[in-house]
Amino acid sequence: MATETLHLPTQSLPVASDQKMAVSSRANAPQSGNIHPFEFTGSAGEYFRIWMVNLFLTIVTGGIYAAWAKVRTRRYLYTHTRLDGQAFEYTAKPTAILKGNLIVGAGVVLYFLIDLYWPTYNLITILALYLVMPLLIYKSLRFNTRYSSFRNIRFQFMGSLKESYKTYLGLPLLIPLTLGIIIPYWAYRRKKYFFDNMAFGVSGATFKGAAGHFYKIYGLILILAVSLVFLYMIGFGLLISQLQGTMKSMDGFGTSIVYAIMIGYFLVLLVITFMQQYLYVRENNYCWNETNLGELRFQSSLKVGKLLVIRLTNLLAIVVSLGLLIPWAKIRRTRYILENLNIITSSSLDEFTAAIEPDESALGEVAADFFDFEVGL
Amino acid sequence: MIRFQATYFDGQTSKAQAVVVGYDGQHLSLHSADGNIQLRYFLKECVITPASGHAPRIIKLPDNQQFESGDLNAVAALEVEAGGNRGMRAVHWLESHWKPVAGCLAGAMLCVWAFIVHAIPFLAEKAADAIPPEITRTVSHKTLSVLDKRFFEPSELSAEKKTDIQNLFQTIADALQVDFQYQLAFRRSPQIGPNAFALPAGIIVITDEIVELAANERELASILAHEIAHVEKRHGLRSMLQHAGVFFVVSVLAGDITSITSTAGTLPTILVESGYSRRFETEADEFAGRFLIGQGWGTQPLQDMLQRLAASHPDFPSLTWLSSHPDIQQRIENLRKLEHSHIP
Numbered sequence: 001m002a003t004e005t006l007h008l009p010t011q012s013l014p015v016a017s018d019q020k021m022a023v024s025s026r027a028n029a030p031q032s033g034n035i036h037p038f039e040f041t042g043s044a045g046e047y048f049r050i051w052m053v054n055l056f057l058t059i060v061t062g063g064i065y066a067a068w069a070k071v072r073t074r075r076y077l078y079t080h081t082r083l084d085g086q087a088f089e090y091t092a093k094p095t096a097i098l099k100g101n102l103i104v105g106a107g108v109v110l111y112f113l114i115d116l117y118w119p120t121y122n123l124i125t126i127l128a129l130y131l132v133m134p135l136l137i138y139k140s141l142r143f144n145t146r147y148s149s150f151r152n153i154r155f156q157f158m159g160s161l162k163e164s165y166k167t168y169l170g171l172p173l174l175i176p177l178t179l180g181i182i183i184p185y186w187a188y189r190r191k192k193y194f195f196d197n198m199a200f201g202v203s204g205a206t207f208k209g210a211a212g213h214f215y216k217i218y219g220l221i222l223i224l225a226v227s228l229v230f231l232y233m234i235g236f237g238l239l240i241s242q243l244q245g246t247m248k249s250m251d252g253f254g255t256s257i258v259y260a261i262m263i264g265y266f267l268v269l270l271v272i273t274f275m276q277q278y279l280y281v282r283e284n285n286y287c288w289n290e291t292n293l294g295e296l297r298f299q300s301s302l303k304v305g306k307l308l309v310i311r312l313t314n315l316l317a318i319v320v321s322l323g324l325l326i327p328w329a330k331i332r333r334t335r336y337i338l339e340n341l342n343i344i345t346s347s348s349l350d351e352f353t354a355a356i357e358p359d360e361s362a363l364g365e366v367a368a369d370f371f372d373f374e375v376g377l
Numbered sequence: 378m379i380r381f382q383a384t385y386f387d388g389q390t391s392k393a394q395a396v397v398v399g400y401d402g403q404h405l406s407l408h409s410a411d412g413n414i415q416l417r418y419f420l421k422e423c424v425i426t427p428a429s430g431h432a433p434r435i436i437k438l439p440d441n442q443q444f445e446s447g448d449l450n451a452v453a454a455l456e457v458e459a460g461g462n463r464g465m466r467a468v469h470w471l472e473s474h475w476k477p478v479a480g481c482l483a484g485a486m487l488c489v490w491a492f493i494v495h496a497i498p499f500l501a502e503k504a505a506d507a508i509p510p511e512i513t514r515t516v517s518h519k520t521l522s523v524l525d526k527r528f529f530e531p532s533e534l535s536a537e538k539k540t541d542i543q544n545l546f547q548t549i550a551d552a553l554q555v556d557f558q559y560q561l562a563f564r565r566s567p568q569i570g571p572n573a574f575a576l577p578a579g580i581i582v583i584t585d586e587i588v589e590l591a592a593n594e595r596e597l598a599s600i601l602a603h604e605i606a607h608v609e610k611r612h613g614l615r616s617m618l619q620h621a622g623v624f625f626v627v628s629v630l631a632g633d634i635t636s637i638t639s640t641a642g643t644l645p646t647i648l649v650e651s652g653y654s655r656r657f658e659t660e661a662d663e664f665a666g667r668f669l670i671g672q673g674w675g676t677q678p679l680q681d682m683l684q685r686l687a688a689s690h691p692d693f694p695s696l697t698w699l700s701s702h703p704d705i706q707q708r709i710e711n712l713r714k715l716e717h718s719h720i721p
């Protein structure tokens with residue numbers, strides 16, 4: 001790959017002149033522009049070493065290093081993600097994440113104590129968690145975007161706390177009332193909350209997606225799930241009647257059922273994995289393709305089949321290697337996802353402006369960052 | 378003198394500008410070919426961000442400016458000049474070499490092993506001692522009511538049979554000089570079958586099915602003694618606390634709390650916990666075995682009882698009394714050895 005040389009300043013200049021040519025030809029084809037692919041230059045070996053050192057230091061320090069580990073992992077993934085010759089940057093301070101971890105840790109200890117001493121109040125703690133969840137999601141999105149930058153311009157999350165409560169507390173409450181009909185709409189609103197509120201410097205993103213598309217995606221998942229349950233029940237019924245005919249002893253019968261359940265479990269796992277990847281690919285492609293950053297557009301072209309093969313081989317590798325291949329798997333998946341993401345723009349990437357933002361309060365610096373939002377970048 | 382090429386960003390716009398960076402022993406200077414950029418700062422004023430893999434290095438300048446350079450050797454030399462960042466430089470050194478990484482792998486495995494085998498059981502025992510009896514009582518009663526709803530029906534044993542078992546239990550408890558206030562709970566459970574449970578506060582549940590399975594009073598006594606051991610040694614509370622400990626370890630290893638619920642976290646947790654429960658079963662068997670030997674019956678009644686239980690659960694391993702099938706033979710073997718070691 002040519003990525004090692006792309007970042008050299010002398011070679012980033014010709015790229016700019018290419019863009020000027022693209023601008024002149026723009027009049028004929030208004031939809032086209034220069035395509036800049038995302039590149040991922042991370043390597044499994046390097047990432048494995050970082051992962052191992054993180055694991056060791058986290059254990060030896062009794063979990064304190066986890067905050068530094070998170071920053072080092074993120075920094076590795078960000079700085080090895082390149083666009084038009086320049087790398088992304090993750091600039092969060094580990095101490096802010098440590099604060100967040102300590103708060104979460106205290107919460108978990110409190111939960112265990114309440115569970116042990118006053119089990120009747122359990123429901124209240126779970127309720128409290130539901131109530132603060134939208135706040136935590138909002139904080140987490142703000143934190144992670146604020147400390148992500150590209151070409152020394154920070155990203156920003158412009159969504160409001162009120163919108164977070166509507167999206168993550170209000171809508172889920174309506175799900176049982178509407179018999180689940182609004183689930184795709186809820187997915188749409190969650191994506192909209194993220195994609196419509198992202199900003200790069202002063203340039204805010206707009207998400208033009210519509211809820212209808214999510215109904216298509218989820219409809220297919222539903223059909224698949226229902227037919228799966230149906231097939232599984234038929235298969236299981238057939239198997240039992242077959243076995244009852246041939247097997248005389250109860251012992252053999254029991255063992256066969258155990259095997260049948262195990263095979264069934266793997267089949268279900270396979271189909272669930274397929275559904276997850278399908279959902280991820282369809283949602284991800286749609287959301288990126290419907291998002292604009294000023295005149296700049298995104299293009300994501302992931303394939304369900306490819307991502308499924310990557311996921312399944314990754315799972316197999318992780319199990320066979322007793323977890324040692326987790327970093328390899330992560331790099332492989334990240335590479336596939338990023339290398340299928342492009343931006344299309346007819347102007348140069350040189351023209352974005354930084355936003356003037358006041359520094360957040362000390363409380364705002366606390367990373368409420370323990371839900372791994374899979375949003376790409 | 379250190380010189381290298383870099384890309385400069387002013388922090389106001391996303392414009393990338395090629396510069397040449399020089400270091401004269403005190404100042405860092407940046408020059409662009411067209412002469413538009415002429416900057417000079419003390420190295421002390423600049424922040425060299427830690428290295429990460431083979432990615433280009435970023436150096437922060439005052440007023441939100443920064444530059445990026447792919448000349449990793451030059452920036453590393455500059456980093457040595459600046460002197461700071463020692464911790465992260467050491468970490469990056471570890472991350473860049475395979476041998477120390479192998480050491481980290483071995484060290485991590487050793488730490489986890491030691492923590493799981495020694496620290497968690499030790500801490501759980503200490504913590505179990507610190508938990509006040511009232512708490513134990515409420516927890517136990519709550520557990521029993523949950524079990525009643527889900528698995529149990531009222532016992533169908535005759536009143537005389539119950540009194541006989543009560544009396545038998547009292548003699549065992551007296552002989553063992555127990556510390557707890559015990560309460561026997563009789564239940565029928567076609568769902569669970571022959572089994573017995575001990576709840577932390579001293580409630581011992583025995584199913585009608587296990588009473589029927591026992592061939593004689595001695596076999597029943599062996600089960601009761603085994604369950605008394607679970608209570609006396611606080612196995613119930615300790616396993617709850619150990620569960621919390623394993624939860625903590627897995628969450629540290631997995632990196633965050635949410636991943637515990639995923640399948641990757643479940644298997645190791647189950648393996649570790651079945652190891653713990655095997656240890657407790659062995660301990661309770663030994664306790665019961667000593668009691669039986671003390672009564673002059675030998676460990677045969679418990680061995681027979683285990684054999685019968687194994688036969689009554691042909692395929693599906695049940696919890697509590699029989700943690701898993703092949704273990705039964707091991708437990709019987711242990712009891713046999715225990716008896717031999719007691720022969721004068």
Ligand SMILES: [Zn+2]
Nearest residue numbers: 658661697698
């Ligand atoms: Zn037991």
